[in-house]
Amino acid sequence: MLNKKIQSEINEPSSNAHIHRTDDHISVMPLGGLEQIGANCTLIGYKDSWIMVDLGIAFHDKLGIDVITPDISFPLSLKNKLKGIFITHAHEDHIGAVHYFWSRFNCPVYLTEFSAEVLKQKLKSRTFDPETSRIISVFPRSPILVDEFKVEFISVAHSILGACGLYIQTLGGSLFHTGDWKVDDNPLLGDKTDFERLSEIGNNGGVDCLLCDSTNVLVLEDAGSESDVKNSLDKLITKYKNKRITITCFASNVARIEAICELAQKHNRKVVIIGRSIYRMIDAVTETNYYTKNFKRYIDNIVPDEQGASMSPEQVLMICTGSQGEAKSAMYRLARGENRFIKLGKQDVVLFSSKVIPGNELSIREMQNSLIQMGVNFVTSDFEPDIHVSGHPNKNALRKMYDSLKPKALIPLHGDPVMLHAHKDFAEECGIKNTVFAVSGDIITVHKGDGVLKKLHHRNVVYNALDGKYIIPINSNCLMERTFMSTQGHISISFVIDQYNKLISNTDILIRGVFLTPNLLSTVRKNILSIITNQLAKAEMGESVINGNLRRDLQNDVKQLFSKLCDKKPVINIHVHQIGKTFKNKFSNEEVL
Ligand SMILES: [Zn+2]
Numbered sequence: 001m002l003n004k005k006i007q008s009e010i011n012e013p014s015s016n017a018h019i020h021r022t023d024d025h026i027s028v029m030p031l032g033g034l035e036q037i038g039a040n041c042t043l044i045g046y047k048d049s050w051i052m053v054d055l056g057i058a059f060h061d062k063l064g065i066d067v068i069t070p071d072i073s074f075p076l077s078l079k080n081k082l083k084g085i086f087i088t089h090a091h092e093d094h095i096g097a098v099h100y101f102w103s104r105f106n107c108p109v110y111l112t113e114f115s116a117e118v119l120k121q122k123l124k125s126r127t128f129d130p131e132t133s134r135i136i137s138v139f140p141r142s143p144i145l146v147d148e149f150k151v152e153f154i155s156v157a158h159s160i161l162g163a164c165g166l167y168i169q170t171l172g173g174s175l176f177h178t179g180d181w182k183v184d185d186n187p188l189l190g191d192k193t194d195f196e197r198l199s200e201i202g203n204n205g206g207v208d209c210l211l212c213d214s215t216n217v218l219v220l221e222d223a224g225s226e227s228d229v230k231n232s233l234d235k236l237i238t239k240y241k242n243k244r245i246t247i248t249c250f251a252s253n254v255a256r257i258e259a260i261c262e263l264a265q266k267h268n269r270k271v272v273i274i275g276r277s278i279y280r281m282i283d284a285v286t287e288t289n290y291y292t293k294n295f296k297r298y299i300d301n302i303v304p305d306e307q308g309a310s311m312s313p314e315q316v317l318m319i320c321t322g323s324q325g326e327a328k329s330a331m332y333r334l335a336r337g338e339n340r341f342i343k344l345g346k347q348d349v350v351l352f353s354s355k356v357i358p359g360n361e362l363s364i365r366e367m368q369n370s371l372i373q374m375g376v377n378f379v380t381s382d383f384e385p386d387i388h389v390s391g392h393p394n395k396n397a398l399r400k401m402y403d404s405l406k407p408k409a410l411i412p413l414h415g416d417p418v419m420l421h422a423h424k425d426f427a428e429e430c431g432i433k434n435t436v437f438a439v440s441g442d443i444i445t446v447h448k449g450d451g452v453l454k455k456l457h458h459r460n461v462v463y464n465a466l467d468g469k470y471i472i473p474i475n476s477n478c479l480m481e482r483t484f485m486s487t488q489g490h491i492s493i494s495f496v497i498d499q500y501n502k503l504i505s506n507t508d509i510l511i512r513g514v515f516l517t518p519n520l521l522s523t524v525r526k527n528i529l530s531i532i533t534n535q536l537a538k539a540e541m542g543e544s545v546i547n548g549n550l551r552r553d554l555q556n557d558v559k560q561l562f563s564k565l566c567d568k569k570p571v572i573n574i575h576v577h578q579i580g581k582t583f584k585n586k587f588s589n590e591e592v593l
């Protein structure tokens with residue numbers, strides 16, 4: 001809870017702290033979410049104070065990397081000038097990196113009640129104690145004062161509970177950061193977008209700049225409502241009344257999960273939940289005011305996997321995560337026959353109550369191909385449009401937001417460059433004069449009163465990758481080496497020489513990931529041995545010769561050999577051991593470039 005001093009200042013943002021210097025602009029610095037869908041993070045600065053809005057992840061699925069995060073080196077360098085992290089909602093692309101980084105930031109996290117529950121669950125898996133940490137639950141329409149910033153959470157409809165946009169006021173101007181939002185007049189569970197409050201702000205002079213979700217700017221059709229999805233699923237459950245039905249959807253869409261549970265009860269089916277993240281979301285709901293008597297009734301209708309597996313098809317409705325074909329996800333495993341208890345077959349139908357997130361097309365198709373090969377029928381929004389509705393604003397919804405808030409400028413966020421560019425054009429068509437196409441690392445100033453935007457500076461930022469336990473820059477040498485090894489293969493050659501550079505051991509040659517026929521393998525071995533013999537004959541006696549030239553010359557010759565014989569450039573690692581001397585084995589990507 002806020003202390004009295006802060007509460008009293010909420011209505012008086014122009015306290016003494018502001019008397020000495022008042023800047024006439026706010027700075028906006030996106031750090032992620034503009035190069036792809038995901039890893040959203042934006043810094044907002046006024047004078048020497050900064051706040052962060054969202055700190056999310058993006059899914060990657062390349063080179064053993066599942067997750068990427070924004071570059072946090074600049075916000076870390078701000079130290080105590082970073083006053084708070086504000087989370088618009090609990091989708092992974094907005095909250096997913098907080099538990100990796102928060103212990104390195106000396107500031108509280110502000111978020112709504114449901115998002116706070118999701119964050120607490122994430123923190124439980126870390127060594128960071130959520131009880132003693134500063135997680136501050138904030139209620140919509142109840143502004144808080146954090147240093148130079150007055151921040152009001154304003155409810156927006158989205159595909160998760162507790163989503164809000166942020167109305168950020170300073171003495172140097174005002175912004176509205178929409179987070180993810182849509183127009184939904186019947187969201188089933190959770191709030192509608194609070195256009196009443198947004199219009200009030202618009203009628204009171206509007207905001208200097210709108211930072212806005214661009215995901216669906218290319219979409220003409222209005223996003224339907226969650227109630228449409230419920231009706232569509234109801235019809236499909238009736239249609240497939242003799243089949244076992246699996247509905248795959250996003251775990252975070254609690255309204256939809258509740259609706260599916262209600263439909264299961266209506267159709268006399270027991271619910272089987274596959275995917276721990278759905279249980280985590282249900283746990284989060286039970287800790288909040290969204291928990292209702294109905295919710296409890298539906299939860300009581302859930303049976304364990306083993307029990308569901310032994311029931312006849314028409315008695316079971318399964319809810320499953322992994323609609324994007326993510327490796328290791330519950331749906332991915334089901335489609336590969338890897339679930340311990342449930343085996344899909346001709347008796348099954350899978351309903352994809354989800355959209356294709358751009359970039360996931362191939363993995364989803366791969367999963368659907370597996371389902372077909374198993375004899376499983378499936379339904380997607382291509383055949384049944386209302387089986388899923390988007391959580392993002394199309395052109396009509398965007399226009400409604402502009403009309404309500406009356407922004408003087410717009411910075412498109414949350415999209416890939418195509419979406420951001422289209423959003424900039426659309427805002428200009430709608431009469432917003434000041435717009436900018438930003439990339440992560442830009443520092444843009446928003447001028448108070450007229451919303452004039454200026455790109456002041458660009459700081460080079462590099463996304464991070466979660467690699468096992470460690471977070472490393474996505475352009476690090478290690479990942480470049482992995483790229484080469486995975487695409488070109490790897491050769492390791494090892495032998496021992498005496499102090500006169502005479503070969504005194506067998507030569508071990510290990511070839512991995514390079515296709516060679518038996519004949520070619522024998523040619524390669526002969527050639528490598530001949531290269532070693534020739535190079536040793538050339539080598540002069542002494543350490544400097546071996547350190548400086550022998551290994552490099554061997555590498556060059558072996559590289560040329562593979563290029564000529566296989567048209568490949570494998571990573572080559574040569575270990576030369578000289579009796580009485582030790583040499584370092586340098587293993588670096590430069591050697592193979
Ligand atoms: Zn998002």
Ligand SMILES: [Zn+2]
Pocket residue numbers: 089091158159180391
């Ligand atoms: Zn979202």
